[in-house]
Amino acid sequence: MHIHNLAGATDSESLALQEAGRRSMETLLNCYCREVAGPEGQLSVGPLFGQNDSPASVRLALQRSGGRIMHIRLPLTDERLLTVVDGASATGNYRYQSPFYCKSTGKPWGLLDWQALAGLLLRELSLKYELPANGELMQQIHDSVAVTSAVLSASRPGRFSREPLQAFIESEQSLVFGHPFHPAPKSRQGISHEEMQRYSPEMGTRFALHFFAVRREYVLQQSVLAEPCDRIVAAQAPAGLAADEAFSLIPTHPWQARHLLGHPSVAAAIRGGRIRDLGQHGEHYYPTSSIRTLFHPQNPYFYKCSLNVRITNCVRKNAVYELEGALQVTRIMRSLMPQLQQQFPSLRVMEEPGFISVDLKTGEMQADKEVTEGFGMILRRGFDDVLLPGVTPLLAGALFGNHIYGEARIRELLAAMGQHGGLPLEETAEQWFSHYVAELMYPVLYCYFAHGVIFEPHLQNVVIGVADGGPRQVFLRDFEGVKLVQERYSEKQLEAVSPRAREALWYSNEQGWKRIAYCLFVNNFCEAISQIGAGKPALQNRLWAVVRHHLHAYQSHYGDDVSARRINALLSGEPFPGKANLINRFFKRPDRASGYLPVNNPLGALGEDGTWS
Template sequence: DHPALRAAIARGDVRDLGPGGPWFTPTASVRTLYDGRVFLKFSLNVRITNCLRKNAEYELAGAVALTELLEPVARDLGARFPGCELLREPAYRTLALRTGDPGADRELAEGFGVIVREGLADRLAPGVTGLLAAAIADEYPTGGAQIGHLLAAHPAGAGPETALAWWEAYLRLLVPPVLAAYFDHGVVLEPHLQNVVVGVDGDNWPRQVLFRDLEGTKLLAARHAGTLAALPADVAGPMTYDAPRGWDRVVYCLLVNHVAELLAALADLHPTLEPALWRAVRQVLLERSAAHGEPAPLRALAAGAPLPAKANLLTRWGRKADREAGYVRIGSPLGSALLSEAAREAAATLPWSPA
C-alpha cells in the first residue's frame, strides 16, 4: 500500500514475481527464515515486544560492518574456547528506488531490507546437531530438544549425576567466551536463550555453542573509539554501549534470561540438585574472574550481587529502543547457593525459607 511502491510497480521499475524459489522455514524469531543453507532476516514492520521489527538502514550497513570488525574477535574466541562460534552476517540486499523523496526511499529500503546470516552447517562440527537453547530450556517437555528428552536418551541415564555433569559441560562452553568478549575485546554479546544454538553430539552432550544475531551485539565505545569514528555516525551510534550498560546487558542475557532458565528446567527434573547447579555457576564465574584479573564487576557477580533484570514494560510504554532499556535489581541465587547441604537441611526445618 505504500504510494511510492505502487507507483514504481505501475512504472515497471518493480515487478512482483510471485512465489518462487526454495522453501524456507520460519525460526523462533518469526522474521528470520532458514532453508538449511542460509538464514534470511526480513523486515516485518510490526512491533513485537519492545521493538518495531524491521531492518533499519543503519542495521543493514551495521550487520556487514560488525561482521568485518568482529572477525578477529571470533577467531580469537574460537581458538581459546573450542566449540565457540559466531554466526556472521556478511551481506544484505534491499530495494533502492531513488524516488526523490528521502523519507519514502528510506521506508522502502528498510521494508525490503534482508540481512543474510550464515547457516548452521558453516559452523557446526561433523556429527553435531544444532538445537535452540530456548527449546532445551522449555518449561514443558513437548519438543524433542527439551532437556528432559536429551538426558533421557543419554547412555548413562537421566539421573542427577548425569544432569550435573551435562550442566557443568554446558556452562564451560557458554560462559567463558561471553565474558572474554566483554573483558578482553570490549564486545557485548547478547546470549539470551533465543540467540544461542547449542551443538550436541550423538549422546546429546553439549559440544558447541553458536551465538547468533548481530543486531544485539554491541561495542564498548571507550574501547573502540577509533574504529567507531571511521563509521558513519548513524551506523556507529546504535552499535555501542558504555561499560555499565554493556555489563548490565551481558549479565541480564547470560544469567537472568539464559542460565537461570535452563537451570530451572534441570531443577524441575531433579529438585534436590538445584544448590549444586548454582554452585557450578558460581565456580565458573570464579574461574573466569581469576582468568581476567579479578575485575570488580565479575567478583561482585560471583559473590551474589543483585542481578539486572530488563524493565521491559517501562521500555515498551516509553517506546524506547531496546538498547536504551533500563534495568531493575533482583536478588541473586549465587550467594545462597553456597550453603552447605547440611545447612540447607537444617534450614528446611525452620518455619521460614532462607531462599
C-alpha cells in the first residue's frame, strides 16, 4: 500500500513537472514572438506549408483542432521552431495546441522540452546582441518551473468561496502560472525550496507574524492618520505583546525576520538592548499574490512587508523613498477622492496612509540603510467600510492572468450573471466586460489626464468587486507603482518628501502615458479579452469594440484636447506600448530601466463599423 501511494505521488509530481514545463514553453514563446520574432518578420501563423515537412503529431493536432501552424525562424542559429496554435492573434495572445518542435538544416524535426527551448532562444539572443550566455536568466526560468511544479503538485485552485473575504483570499492565492508574457513568471531567488513551500500564497499557506520591539528613538515612522503607525500596529498586536513607553512593536514577515536576525547591525542592536526579538505570535496572516503583502480579515490594514527575495524582476524590499512616496500619493489621493467619488462612485482606492521602520543611527550608512529597508512596512487600507453589501472582492489576475484556472473562474461568473440577466452567454460576456472597462478605465484615464496621477492598473493591482457574477466595484492598489507627472507636480508641491523620493515619483507625460497604456490595454484588457473570448475570435473582436466604445464615451464625457490626441491615436490603431520582459531580463535591467516595444492594436482595424452598444 505504501509503495502504491509512493508511485502515485511520483506520477503526480511527474505530471506536475510536465505541465509546468509546458506552460514555461508557452510563456517563453509568448515573449519571444511579441518582442523578437514578430517585429523582425521571423514569425508566421497560417496553414501547413508542406505535408511532409512536419511531425505527425502536428498534423494530427491540426486535424483535431482546426488550428494554424506557428513557424518561427531563428536565423542566427539556423533553427526553425514549429507548433500548432488555435489561430492568428493580433495581440500575440496565442493558445498552443501541440508539442513544440525544432529543426536544423539537414536534420529531422526534434521534440523540444522547456530546457531545450529556453536554451535555443537564449542562444539566439546572445548571438543577436553579441553577448555571452545569460546563465542568470536560465536559472530564473529553472526556478520558475520548479515553483510552478511544486504548486501544481500541492493543489489546484477551484471555485471561490461564497464568503466574500474568504473568496478574496482564495483569489489572491490561486495564481498557479503567473504572468503570461514573462520568461520566468514564478522565479523566486534567495529562498529555499522548503521556505518557498511554507510562505508562497499559491500553496494556500498562512502563518503568524514575527514581532520585534524597538526602542522608540530608533523607530522611523510617518502617518497621515489620527494615530501614529506604531499605535495602529499595537492595537492589532496579539495579547501579551502590548507596546510600552520605551518600545514600539514592529511586525515582519517570518522569512524576513530570519534574514534580519542574520544582519550584524540587528544582532548588535539586540545584544545592546535597542531591539528585542519577540518571535512569532498571534493570528495567522495570509500572503497575497505579491507574496510579501499580508492580510487578515479582522485587521483593517494589509501589511506590506519587506522581503529580501528576488521575485521575478526585483528584490522586494521597501526602500525609504518608496515608503515616503506611498505616503505622498496618499496625501494627494485624499485631496482628490471626494471629487473622484462623485464622478466614479464604484471606484475605491486602497490608500497607504502610514509606514514604520527602524533607523539604528550607527553612522554606517550602508548598514543603516539595509536595516531600514529590511524592516520597512507599509499600511494599506483594507476593505472595512468600503466593500458594498453583497460584493465579493476578487483579484483581477485570478480571472485574467491565470491561464486555464482563470478561464474556469470567469466562466463561473458569467454563468451567474447570465442566470440573473437572462441573456445568452456571449451577450452576457459583452455586458460583463463593458461594466469592467467602464469601472476601471474611466477613473484611471481621468486621474492621468485631469490630475497627472499615473496609476499602474495591471492585473495584480486591480481588485474587482463582483455581485451576482457581475462587476460592481473596482479597487486600485499599490502606491509603490503610482507616479506623478512632473509637469503637474513641482518640487514645492512635493516638499514633504526627500529629493530621492521626488525623483522616484516624477514621470514625464510620455512616460506616464506608456505606463498607463501598457498596464491598462496590454497587461489587463488584452488578457481579459483573451480569457473571456477564449477560442472565439468573433467574440474577441466584439470585446475590442467594447473598448473602442468606452474610449469614445470617455472622451465625450471627460475628455480635453490632450486626451483627444491620445485617444484618437489609439482609435486609429497606433500600437500599444508593451513591456519587453524577456529582453529586459536578458540584459539584466532593473524594472525602472525597462523599455517598451510596440504591440499591435486591434482598435484601428475595427474602424468606425466596429461599434458596440
